[in-house]
Amino acid sequence: MQLELNNISLTYAISTPYETKALSDVSFSAKKGEFIAVMGQTGSGKSTLLKIIAGLEKPSSGTVFFNGEDINAYSYNKAKLRSYVGMVFQNPEYQLFESSVYKDVAFGLKHAEYTKDEKHRRVKNALETVGFEFDKIKDLSPLALSGGEKRRVAIAGVLAAEPELILFDEPVAGLDPVGRNDFVNTVKKLNKAGITIIMVSHNADAIAECAERILIFDNTKLIKDAPAAKVFADSKTLKNIGLEVNGAKYLADLLKKRGMCIDDKLYRYEEIVKAVAEKIKNAGVGK
């Protein structure tokens, strides 16, 4: 898996009164196994970026190379790209339509030339990855499930193609805390298995828990591309573009203002808890 974007720009409805710029001059690259989070305010071009990587939108200018091939070249086989790059849209539960969960998850495999056994293995594997018991769920109607379950079925539908790169657009929006934790654990597991993840999210907590690298978009431009620790260490820059740090880091910043010195590099929930506990222990409890 090797992804490379060079000077991507996209303008919708060129030369009509509805002309709008969605992305301007964005370049970055991603390697196998990376976990990249994309942050930015609504309308900063994040979702468009994902669609361009998935080959669903054509950039007005610039090139996208996937495994060394230009995906917008005339001779490039887009159907092949779909099996390498999976995309989970915002509210993916709305795309379910088949009469059973099994059929819905297998939908994307219909055109691929797999044997029946292979298809079965993939569907089973995908459903188990998102935390279902295969035999219990496979014959249910996807439309009768709860919102969170529908979303997991939709994600399984993307996993069944066994992509090398998965793009998530706001995967935790509208989920309860338990659902969010489940999701975070699932993507972490996928990432550990070697799948590259690019995830757009407004949820700083989810990002802090799993992302290693963060891209920040502001007003159609890529303004920062840095390791997660570096981005969260600098909460002022985040605030300036209308974004927030995660809850744990926010707490650390508050404690720092009150005089408890916590290393700026720490930002994950567990790290902060550990650091605070240590400080308290060193200071002597009940002083």
Next chain:
Amino acid sequence: MNRMPLGMYMPFESVIHSIDARVKLVCFLALIVSVIITDTLVGYIVILSTAFVFIVLSRIPFKIALSCLYRLRFFLIIIFVMNALFFTSENILVSWWIFNISKEGILQGVHVVLRVVLVMLFSTCLTATTSPVELTKALESLFRPLRYVKIPVGQICMIISIAIQFIPVISQEALLIKQAQTARGARFESRRLIEKAKESLALVIPIFLSAIRRADELALAMEARGYRSANTPEKRSLKLSLREYAGFVVSAAVCALQIMI
């Protein structure tokens, strides 16, 4: 949305934009009537130049006004050919099997094509300069008298305006669902008809579901905000200025001219 949909509203500032929508609708009807009753060369020249003047005044780029005709090119060609080939007349120029090409047939074809083109130009002129909301309000106000015969004008117009306002929302969502299904391996661009029909289920079902869900939510939201079905549409006073009078006079003149010649 890389192509402008037909008849889309274009928010410019022009004389035509600022004319009251009700006046525009009435003028539009008068002009359509003139198009239908025209059948002389002079008549067509007059009405074509009227359309031309309106488009210039409304500041719609010519490229956009003509692009709607360009998109209908096959339809126009087909109606021309149908008229030219199947018109029964005595002065047949060429005849072969069931096809008869005659001078009258060709003329008839030209007439029909010209009429469709003119109607298209005028309706583009109307819908591009009037926002859908304005248009339904105008309809509501023009149909007000119908409430005396117990027709719920207010409700009908509410339904129409909600429907119109949801077109962009639902088409946006349809595009998203299409992209989502494509991303997971659907092939909508397949050439084979049966395959295409089967694949389109993956679009149709989610779109219907989401439309129904939206309708449900909207109904609840409207009730929560205290909507009571209003039987009488609101009354809006009509202030006529020079622009409106000019519009009336021009369209009435064109219409009268067509009746006379």
